[in-house]
Amino acid sequence: MMASQDRKITEIQVEDIQKRRHPSKHYVYVIKVIWSDGSRHVIYRRYSRFFDFQLSLLEKFPIEAGSIDPQRRIIPFLPGHKIENEDWECVKETTTPPKNNKHQEATNGSSTQSK
Numbered sequence: 001m002m003a004s005q006d007r008k009i010t011e012i013q014v015e016d017i018q019k020r021r022h023p024s025k026h027y028v029y030v031i032k033v034i035w036s037d038g039s040r041h042v043i044y045r046r047y048s049r050f051f052d053f054q055l056s057l058l059e060k061f062p063i064e065a066g067s068i069d070p071q072r073r074i075i076p077f078l079p080g081h082k083i084e085n086e087d088w089e090c091v092k093e094t095t096t097p098p099k100n101n102k103h104q105e106a107t108n109g110s111s112t113q114s115k
Contacts (some may be wrong), residue, residue: 030044051081054078
């Protein structure tokens with residue numbers, strides 16, 4: 001069996017959005033994570049976590065963010081906070097497997113639920 005520090009994320013996909021009412025009304029994204037050892041986890045994240053993650057990626061990877069050349073941007077734009085049907089479709093379309101292990105560092109420390 002592969003040591004947990006050796007495994008890498010091979011696929012990430014936003015599967016659904018759930019409305020929550022506790023502690024206050026909010027939405028969470030249901031995200032499926034598949035690891036290189038074949039294990040699967042489902043994690044739940046609020047929009048604010050996506051926003052913070054987006055800012056982190058844009059800061060750490062300026063070339064991929066299009067800061068130097070907008071034509072080379074590969075980090076997708078984040079839809080607005082208000083979830084509309086077309087925004088949900090946009091989120092589903094832009095979730096792709098990471099191209100390398102750089103993205104894994106931003107997911108460390110996340111609470112997960114095994115599937």
